[in-house]
Amino acid sequence: MGIDMTGQPVFLLGEELNALEPAAFDTEVEFQDLLARHPRILDFGTLADGRPLRLFLVAREMKVPTEGESASAFWLDHLFVDADGVPTLVEVKRASDTRIRREVVGQMLDYAANGARYWPAALLQRTFEETCADDGAAISDVYGELLDGQSPDEFWATVEERLGAGRMRLLFVADRVPMELRAVVEFLNRQMRQVDVYAVELTQYRGRGDHRVLVPRVHGEVATAAKTRSRSAGAGQKWTxxxxxxxxxxxxxxxxxxxxxxxxxxxxxxxxxxxxxxxxxxxxxxxxxxxxxxxxxxxxxxxxxxxxxxxxxxxxxxxxxxxxxxxxxxxxxxxxxxxxxxxxxxxxxxxxxxxxxxxxxxxxxxxxxxxxxxxxxxxxxxxx
The missing domain is CATH 3.90.1150 (Aspartate Aminotransferase, domain 1)
Structure with a gap:
């Protein structure tokens, strides 16, 4: 119970017993790259029709303009999207970064507000397809998993509408989530009807050789459950x-x-x-x-x-x-x-x-x- 919070090792049993000890991520870049390559770590919850959630990477370091595309910009760590067209904004911080306590919340809200203004469908589609190409993924295969009988244009128009309506997820990901951030996540969930806010604590364990275990712990699920149920009552129908x-x-x-x-x-x-x-x-x-x-x-x-x-x-x-x-x-x-x-x-x-x-x-x-x-x-x- 609670092994991801106690500091105790996890034991991997094969031909012999291998103790995996809690280990920090060496750099924030390593942490970010892990999530970009393995978004299943963040696949918790369900889609509107009850299918398991799966996230698809739109971009690493997604540009967030402040006054139009040519103006100064911020950079969101990751932007994902799911098959319902709901965008997921992710900010990654290690516990050693003091900004994880308060500053990251203001950052994220800035990204959400400006992304909703400056990420039109065409830009998102182009960015997503460029990311797939950079990762060596066949776009037809990825779209085969992502699209539910829609054309790419239809899907990205839906994503744009979700952004315009403020329908999105905000994920704060850290190797240790401080109590202050958990409290803010719960508060934002109570106040924001369309936006789901989560803090994901990702603990890493390392053993001999290349053995690693990643244990995610999600904060904010209880606060989002009621509004997710109310939204899903009629949100999943595709109209002709x-x-x-x-x-x-x-x-x-x-x-x-x-x-x-x-x-x-x-x-x-x-x-x-x-x-x-x-x-x-x-x-x-x-x-x-x-x-x-x-x-x-x-x-x-x-x-x-x-x-x-x-x-x-x-x-x-x-x-x-x-x-x-x-x-x-x-x-x-x-x-x-x-x-x-x-x-x-x-x-x-x-x-x-x-x-x-x-x-x-x-x-x-x-x-x-x-x-x-x-x-x-x-x-x-x-x-x-």
Whole structure:
């Protein structure tokens, strides 16, 4: 009981008895490399459909910009993702590093906030595929394990949406987790509904030759259990176009017609992509300057009055630049509070997901036409 905390050896029994003694990691780099090569060490918990969790490495030393890609940046130790599209941010510290007590928490929250702003789907996909290539892994084999009938574009769009909604895991990994960090982890879990926070204590034992034993101990699982159950109640369904059409059928005639107008426009000029969410949802990619750019997501929530159309300014800015995003914002209608949200986005560099209620668009047909015209200008390079 509790052998990973007592300092007592672990005994490996083969032809003879081999005592494995607790041993520190020589360097933080060694510690980080171990997790990058063997992410199964961190595979605790389950996916939304009950399958065992498995993490896939997106990047070691993932760049976290503070004001856009060209600005100064921080570096996250590891970024992983699971088959549900939930990002997992990992910071690694040895117990000898005094920052493990308090400073690392502020660091991690900084990474989570800025990563959600500056990691669009295209960047994540490119980084992941480059990491696979660097590690000598066949991308088709890795995607075969990671994707559940989705295309890579669909999967990474889901990851981007998770980030935008603040749905992620934060993992503090250390060879010894101080009580102060455990307390902060429990507190953050109680306060943050969408984010799961864990501290993982990884104890290493070494014996004769190359024998090593790694014993992970997870702190924070009890605090996350209740909110994980509540989230998983409807979070795992993948919605089709037919599902979205059916959901629109239960709306008012005006809202239904507005939704169908948007989808018909998408069918004619873009590529609709079904989403995996707790409610019927569909995103649309439109071609612009030779790229497929996710432009908007229609979400039909539990209450008809909460249906909305959200614009993916984060991806538009990443793919087409801030000037194109600014021109697109200027072309959108000022209805349903959208104008105020766009003003905030202008100040923040167009990195968010401002939305407008579907009912606000259905009440003003001219506003709906303005949205479609703005998308067409974006496809033409923002001219007109």
């Amino acid at each position: 176009r037919a599902d979205v059409d059916a959901a629109l059928g239960s709306r008012s005639s005006e809202d239904r017609q507005a939704g169908l107008t948007l989808l018909e426009h998408a069918d004619a000029l873009g590529r609709p992509v079904a989403n995996k969410a707790a409610y019927p949802s569909i995103s649309v990619y439109f071609p612009a300057t030779g790229k497929q750019v996710p432009v908007w997501t229609l979400s039909l929530r539990d209450s008809p009055g909460k249906d909305d159309l959200a614009f993916s300014f984060q991806s538009i800015t990443h793919h087409l630049g801030r000037d194109a995003a600014s021109a697109f914002a200027d072309a959108l209608p000022d209805v349903g509070g959208l104008g105020q949200k766009l003003a905030v986005q202008r100040e923040k560099g167009f990195t968010g997901w401002p939305s407008v209620p579907l009912s606000a668009l259905s009440a003003q047909p001219e506003a709906l036409r303005q949205v479609c015209a703005a998308v067409e200008r974006l496809m033409d390079g923002g001219e007109g």
